[in-house]
Amino acid sequence: MTHVKAYAATSATSGLRPSTIERRETGAHDVAIDIEFCGLCHSDVHTIRSEWGQAKYPLVPGHEIVGIISRVGDSVEGFTVGQRVGVGCMVDSCRECDSCLEGFEQYCEAGMVGTYGAADKRNGGTITQGGYSQGIVVDENYVVHIPEGMDPAATAPLLCAGVTTYSPLRYLDVQEGDTVGVIGLGGLGHMAVKIAKALGATVTVFTTSPAKASAAFALGADNVVVSTDSDDMAGAQHSLNAILDTVAAVHDLNPYLRTLARDGALIQLGLPSEKMPPVDPGLLIRKRLAYGGSLIGGIAETQEMLDFCAEHGILSDIEMVSAAELDEAYDRMVAGDVKYRFVLDASTL
Template sequence: MTEVKAYAATSAASGLTPSTIERREPGAHDVEIAIEFCGLCHSDVHAIRSEWGPAKYPLVPGHEIVGTVSRIGGSVEGFTVGQRVGVGCMVDSCRECDSCLEGFEQYCEAGNIGTYGVVDRRNGGGITQGGYSQGIVVDENYVLTIPEGMDPAAAAPLLCAGVTTFSPLSYLDVQEGDKVGVVGLGGLGHMAVKIAKALGATVTVFTTSPGKESAAKALGADAVVVSSDAAQMDAVKGTLNAILDTVAAVHNINDYLRTLDRDGALIQLGLPSAAMPPVEPGLLIRKRLAYGGSLIGGIAETQEMLDFCAEHGIASDIEMVAAPDLDQAYDRMVAGDVKYRFVLDASTI
């Protein structure tokens, strides 16, 4: 085992404090990564504060990891020491169920093994610990290649926010000329705008904040609708082909379903911590609408997303954070005070 420095939560109220954790020695198919950067995701906040259920403490969060390969196992193919790589939201899965075999490891029927906070069934049964640390060891099948020339810090949030928005746009087969709505302009929303525009879509951003119009258009949005303004919402009824809803607060989905044209779809990406108002079936039935959800992306799809973003010059808009300032960054995330993702500089751990 190798000891590395990290920042961990020891209880729901402890915040993040300096810690030391153990990483396994690389096995035959393992890649050891010296972490350079790790994105801060709002789900990290929910996890360490036990807002999605009791967490297993001590807990090192972080599932948007970019670093360089420091060691490889004897049977590893496709990775070399010094290569820049990434690790996203999962580090393993059963590899046997239909979802895994079809490249949808995020929907593993046995449950995918998250990068932090879950039992690592294949490697001794310990609790996985994430990227707010100096290093990590991951099976080669769950390691991504960061394309040459991509800013490694700005690439980190792509491993969650990027693929979470890319995957449903791919699933919906969004193409040039389609009309896509994006609800919310945070970490997920700003990536949804960029990726949908790169696919050739006309993008409408829905926001509760009138002051975000200039920011949305700077990201590439073609139109901005203040969702609390009934007249603005009425003006876009029946005009959109697809909507990505990135909002994690409780809100009324029906308002956005009314903006879809026949055969449109609304995909839920944000996960509110309380019950949402019920969906009105009549809205779905009268226009053959679909309301669904989507969870991150598979490994191959995540690599496809990274390559797509590199080809189109897409990266996350970030603000760098030093390790001692993580708690302050969390408070700012909760307050919506970031444009649009924080990234931890692991050299400050």
């Protein structure tokens, strides 16, 4: 075992405090990574505060990890010491079900193994600990290459926010000439705008705040609709082929469904901690609309997303924080005071 410094929560109200955790020895198919940066995701906040169910403490969050390989197992292929790599939201899956075999490990029928807070059956059932730490050991099948030239800190959030928005856009086959709506302009939303634009779509951002219009246009949005303005919403009716909903707070979807054209789809990405208002099935039926959800992306798709972002010069807009600033950053995330993603500098651990 190797001991590394980390920041962990010990209860739902403890905040994040300095800790030391154990990492397993590098096995035959493992890659050991010295972590450089780790993005802060809103799901980290929900999890350590037990807002999505009781967390397993002590818990080190973080699933947007970028670092340098320090060791590789004897049987590892495709990775070498010194390469910059990434680890996203999962570190294992059953590898046998249809979803795993088809490259959709995030939908593993036995349940994917999350990068933190999950029981690692291949490691004695110990609870996985995430990227707010100096190092991590991960099976080679769940590690991705960071393309040359990409800023490592601004790349880290792509491993969650990037692939979470890229995957449904690819699933919906969004291409040049399509019209895409994005609800919310936070960590997920700003990536959805950038990726949809790179795919050739005309992008409309829905926001409750008129003050965010200039930021949306700066990211490349073509239109901004203030969702609390009935005239704005009426003017957007029947105009969109697809909508990505990135909002994790409770809200009514029915007004947004009215902005979809026939055969349109609204894909839910944000996961509120409380029940949402019901969807009116009449809205779906009258225009053959679809309402669905999407969860991160598989490993191959994550690599595809990184390569796509490298080709199109897409990175996350970030604010760097030190380990000592993590609790403050969490409070600011909850308050919506971040533009658009915090990233932990692991050297400050």
